[in-house]
Amino acid sequence: MNIDPRIALASLTNALEEHLNAALNRRSEEDPAVESAFYGVADAFEAYEDALFAASGEVTPLDLYDEEEDEGFDVESDGDDSDDGESPA
Template sequence: MSIDPRAALSALTTALEEHLVAASARRGEEDPIVEATFLGIIDAFEAYEEALFDAFDEVTPLVIYGEDEDFGDDTDEDGDDELEPISE
């Protein structure tokens, strides 16, 4: 059973808003509430991407990188200016 893309988009928007609230009330470097809402964004985005693909055979231009990624480096291992998405 697939999810309605509009409902999945609404859930993603809600997840982003919850993360903003948690980030603005952060209680230290590793606040568990911020971490939980961060992971909630990932889950909601993946559900939206799947619903969008199922309904319209379409995807977004966004990619979720794993924890191993170096977010400060805009080059890949070959020194190119492009990062390749992590395959599941």
């Protein structure tokens, strides 16, 4: 069942606001409300991406962070994935 991408976008916006509120009001380093809101954003984003693609064939320029896939992620990376030997401008 396809959902309207506008509805999915509204859900994503709400999830982002809930995450912001949870983060600003965190009670501890591992506050379960923040974790729950984090996963809410991820779920809402996937629903939006799916709805957008179903309605228009388009995707967003965003990727979800997956700790298992990115265990070797270099935080100091400049974000340039090209391997052309040139420095980014």
